[in-house]
Amino acid sequence: MDYVNSMIRSDQMADEFELFPIPCRHTIQQDELFLIPSEDANDLSNWGDNRQRKRKAARAFLVNDVDGKPIDNKKKKITHRDIERQRRQEMATLYGALRSQLPFEYLKGKRSISDHMHEAVNYIKHLQKKILKLSGRRDELKRSSNSYASSSVPESLQDSSEHSVKIRPCLAGVEVVMSTCLRQGLNLSSVLEVILAEGLSVVTCISTKVNERLMHTIVSEVNDGRNIEPSELQQKLTMLATSSSELHLGMLAK
Amino acid sequence: MDYVNSMIRSDQMADEFELFPIPCRHTIQQDELFLIPSEDANDLSNWGDNRQRKRKAARAFLVNDVDGKPIDNKKKKITHRDIERQRRQEMATLYGALRSQLPFEYLKGKRSISDHMHEAVNYIKHLQKKILKLSGRRDELKRSSNSYASSSVPESLQDSSEHSVKIRPCLAGVEVVMSTCLRQGLNLSSVLEVILAEGLSVVTCISTKVNERLMHTIVSEVNDGRNIEPSELQQKLTMLATSSSELHLGMLAK
DNA sequence: CAGAGCACGTGAGAAC
DNA sequence: GTTCTCACGTGCTCTG
Numbered sequence: 001m002d003y004v005n006s007m008i009r010s011d012q013m014a015d016e017f018e019l020f021p022i023p024c025r026h027t028i029q030q031d032e033l034f035l036i037p038s039e040d041a042n043d044l045s046n047w048g049d050n051r052q053r054k055r056k057a058a059r060a061f062l063v064n065d066v067d068g069k070p071i072d073n074k075k076k077k078i079t080h081r082d083i084e085r086q087r088r089q090e091m092a093t094l095y096g097a098l099r100s101q102l103p104f105e106y107l108k109g110k111r112s113i114s115d116h117m118h119e120a121v122n123y124i125k126h127l128q129k130k131i132l133k134l135s136g137r138r139d140e141l142k143r144s145s146n147s148y149a150s151s152s153v154p155e156s157l158q159d160s161s162e163h164s165v166k167i168r169p170c171l172a173g174v175e176v177v178m179s180t181c182l183r184q185g186l187n188l189s190s191v192l193e194v195i196l197a198e199g200l201s202v203v204t205c206i207s208t209k210v211n212e213r214l215m216h217t218i219v220s221e222v223n224d225g226r227n228i229e230p231s232e233l234q235q236k237l238t239m240l241a242t243s244s245s246e247l248h249l250g251m252l253a254k
Numbered sequence: 255m256d257y258v259n260s261m262i263r264s265d266q267m268a269d270e271f272e273l274f275p276i277p278c279r280h281t282i283q284q285d286e287l288f289l290i291p292s293e294d295a296n297d298l299s300n301w302g303d304n305r306q307r308k309r310k311a312a313r314a315f316l317v318n319d320v321d322g323k324p325i326d327n328k329k330k331k332i333t334h335r336d337i338e339r340q341r342r343q344e345m346a347t348l349y350g351a352l353r354s355q356l357p358f359e360y361l362k363g364k365r366s367i368s369d370h371m372h373e374a375v376n377y378i379k380h381l382q383k384k385i386l387k388l389s390g391r392r393d394e395l396k397r398s399s400n401s402y403a404s405s406s407v408p409e410s411l412q413d414s415s416e417h418s419v420k421i422r423p424c425l426a427g428v429e430v431v432m433s434t435c436l437r438q439g440l441n442l443s444s445v446l447e448v449i450l451a452e453g454l455s456v457v458t459c460i461s462t463k464v465n466e467r468l469m470h471t472i473v474s475e476v477n478d479g480r481n482i483e484p485s486e487l488q489q490k491l492t493m494l495a496t497s498s499s500e501l502h503l504g505m506l507a508k
Numbered sequence: 509c510a511g512a513g514c515a516c517g518t519g520a521g522a523a524c
Numbered sequence: 525g526t527t528c529t530c531a532c533g534t535g536c537t538c539t540g
Contacts, residue, residue: 077533080534084532085531085533094371094372112528113529114345118351121348124377131381134385135388189450189455192446196446200443201443201444202442339515342514346514366514
């Protein structure tokens with residue numbers, strides 16, 4: 001709302017006043033050597049090699065007490081000042097660009113650039129965490145969604161012949177996994193009828209279409225004390241899948 | 255490698271030299287008013303209201319030509335200088351923190367702070383894109399894994415009473431959606447038996463567990479030319495769900 | 509050498 | 525009033 005950033009000051013100094021002689025203040029100060037013990041010199045940075053800058057002692061620069069070459073020195077100063085202004089402006093636009101990427105909650109009430117940068121760091125960390133979480137979730141979903149098709153079902157079922165019937169005993173019954181071609185006229189009803197006729201009860205039955213094949217996964221359990229012969233059921237279901245669709249009527253009549 | 259950033263200069267000026275009188279340079283300069291036409295004043299920022307700062311004309315400040323109170327003015331200056339130094343240092347650590355979040359490819363060969371900030375913006379954009387892509391992929395996987403349970407089932411089924419049976423005519427038969435409580439002893443076999451007994455054939459049957467309820471979605475189609483009365487089937491299935499599990503034997507004997 | 513980048517101190521508004 | 529924040533010009537260092 002009331003952000004006033006990266007704007008050109010209206011009280012900008014005129015170029016003409018830069019032509020005045022340099023005051024003696026800095027020439028006095030730069031004779032002094034003062035060392036701050038560098039107590040907290042950016043321990044966050046894992047990049048900067050903390051070698052100390054050595055001070056060049058009393059660098060020779062062209063003073064203007066003799067009128068030898070004051071002019072090009074002044075020109076340099078002016079261009080330097082201009083370059084620096086430009087650089088500052090670029091930094092300001094970069095601050096704005098960085099801030100424009102942050103969501104509202106991150107810069108709510110934060111005015112200063114330092115706050116924005118702090119929040120930018122937090123935001124990046126948040127995004128990274130989110131990506132990590134999403135990636136994990138995607139892998140998990142991938143794994144669980146085709147666990148039947150690609151992991152627990154043998155590879156031979158994927159691109160094998162027209163049909164396939166697998167029967168595996170589970171808790172108190174059997175698990176039937178059938179893979180049939182889509183164009184094959186196998187009706188699920190006939191399969192269920194066979195299973196029911198065996199004295200089994202269907203607990204769950206999931207039909208999914210996976211790459212132009214139909215996968216039926218049927219979990220059944222034994223109702224009465226009857227003994228189930230898996231191989232017999234396997235044979236019946238295989239016959240059912242192999243034969244044409246009108247055969248199953250005869251199967252039922254068994 | 256050769257980053258030299260955010261370090262305390264060894265040629266720091268001594269505090270004593272700050273007690274000298276202020277040179278007249280700045281007081282001369284600040285009389286001039288210079289306006290830059292603000293050609294590209296941060297058009298990236300969608301926040302800053304670009305109102306121009308108005309210059310306060312020749313602010314009264316306590317000069318020290320009279321020895322009235324030069325001391326606290328100097329103290330203020332010193333504290334101001336100190337505060338500013340601290341602020342600069344904080345900014346430097348923030349630059350470092352921001353840079354430390356960027357992966358290596360983003361700051362390869364980039365030395366200046368401007369480049370780091372530019373790359374930070376790019377990195378944030380990249381992360382956002384990645385999150386968008388990952389979210390889309392997750393939703394897609396979610397939808398394909400339980401499309402029946404969460405999207406196409408009416409909301410009323412989600413948190414209703416003990417059970418619910420919905421029958422809707424579809425292509426050449428009916429679609430049955432049943433929602434039963436987990437602790438209710440409804441056996442899917444009995445439902446299938448009723449449907450088969452109606453002369454319907456089961457095309458697909460999907461059972462999923464959604465928040466402690468069991469959802470059965472059964473798509474059936476008519477085999478022979480028999481006419482199916484949905485309301486009758488609805489009544490039978492509702493009775494089946496309502497009654498105890500031993501009732502369905504009687505239903506079958508119909 | 510020239511040019512780029514950075515830290516410094518300082519004045520001036522803005523916000524509290 | 526105080527306190528914070530920003531932009532300014534400038535000197536210095538580093539790199540190519």
